[in-house]
Amino acid sequence: MPETMLAGRLDLRSGRFAVEEVPVPEPGPGQVRVRVRAAGICLSDVHLVDGELKPAFARDGKVTLGHEVAGVVDVLGPDVPAPWAAGQRVLLQAGERCGECGGCVRHEPCRAVRTRGVDYDGGWAEYALANHHTLVPVPDGLPFEQAAIIPDAVSTPWAAITTTGRVRPGRPAGVWGVGGLGAHAVQLLRLAGAAPIVAVDPLEGARRRALEFGADVVLDAGAVDVRERILEATGGSGLDLALDTAGVSAVRDQAVRCLGRGGRLVLVGIAPGPLTLADSAALIFREQQVLGHYGSAPGHVDELVALARLGRLDLGRSVSGTLPLAEAAVGVERLRKKDGDPVRLILVP
The missing domain is CATH 3.90.180.10 (Medium-chain alcohol dehydrogenases, catalytic domain)
Structure with a gap:
């Protein structure tokens, strides 16, 4: 030794x-x-x-x-x-x-x-x-x-989706940022039954990856019609759940504006800057929530290992x-x- x-x-x-x-x-x-x-x-x-x-x-x-x-x-x-x-x-x-x-x-x-x-x-x-x-x-x-x-790269978005975000099968969800956390968030949203799944990222390669991991719709974060495209994809209802996995302050206001009534934005990526929302009144009237999320519990890791062992998670x-x-x-x-x-x-x- x-x-x-x-x-x-x-x-x-x-x-x-x-x-x-x-x-x-x-x-x-x-x-x-x-x-x-x-x-x-x-x-x-x-x-x-x-x-x-x-x-x-x-x-x-x-x-x-x-x-x-x-x-x-x-x-x-x-x-x-x-x-x-x-x-x-x-x-x-x-x-x-x-x-x-x-x-x-x-x-x-x-x-x-x-x-x-x-x-x-x-x-x-x-x-x-x-x-x-x-x-x-x-x-x-x-x-x-x-x-x-699995601990962090996969378990953090899994916990954000299933626990903090309270995902619901058949309800629309969006992911902002398709990097290490976001790519797994797309994959796990599909596993949890969210539909449709929208992925938003300024990089073309990341958008291609989102499609490979199971996104139904991919959008450029810099496009002027992101909200309109999401409303179109969700039949006018907006997102039930949105995840910021990029930790970029600028996209958070964009994500909030894409939420439906009672929708939830979960902040997963760490951004050291201030959190600002252009229209906080709309957040109140539409009974929406902005939730912070960090890490995962031991049980989330156990769940993911079991899913991988059984071939449900690749x-x-x-x-x-x-x-x-x-x-x-x-x-x-x-x-x-x-x-x-x-x-x-x-x-x-």
Whole structure:
């Protein structure tokens, strides 16, 4: 067993990101060490490297990035219960309860969830530590590259659609931004029975991808008749559910204007700028809602693994390419520039 390993580390004080040699971690009580086989590069990682996002709960000056992680259990720490054992294929939940807040003490939802690869060390490394309750078994037929992206890239839009957005079968839904989150949102809306599904994106390649993932109608966000085209596609009713997965402030007002009575806009993509709506009175009169959404619950990941295992969810189109861990900075730059218009780039240690 080597004493050191490669890890993609972000210095939270200087903002410098580099792949470095660090000690291989040893699992503590209740923890396992996982040999990482695949780790996704998310736009949130780019925002962390750029300094647009700041960890809320990080306790150290540096953090290993990576919240989309899959691999093989390597070593069990003390007090890890059965059935976990070395050699098991697993993915890691993207975060965990803090264990300290009033919600955790009373066995209620945690009020300060810690995010892997943001608040504590993640999976852009050859080995990663995980508390045993954040492990999810991965079926043999599901490749590690696809399993890794289920927490966040797939589970975040799934939770936004099914829980926050309260999707209804046979009702129209729209997705603004068909990148890593939006492409899966289109696919998952179709799985959930939304109809018709409208995808809005300024990039022609993204609109083509939306059709491949199951959209019924694709529109250029820069067109002057987006609202009219959506009303036409929905028989004049407007959208029951709209998802902003791009995190672009300008499209949110456009999305609200495309909602029908009682429609809901769910903000999934993170936008640091202000939220402005041109006509808030219409929002009130039409009893519409704007809802914030972040991440997913453990049960959402379990649902998606089951859907993938049963062949209901195909994530094969989601992996746009793989890179060795040593080239993590290259992957970040490719995603920042949208080089090749990727859905997800995967680091392979």
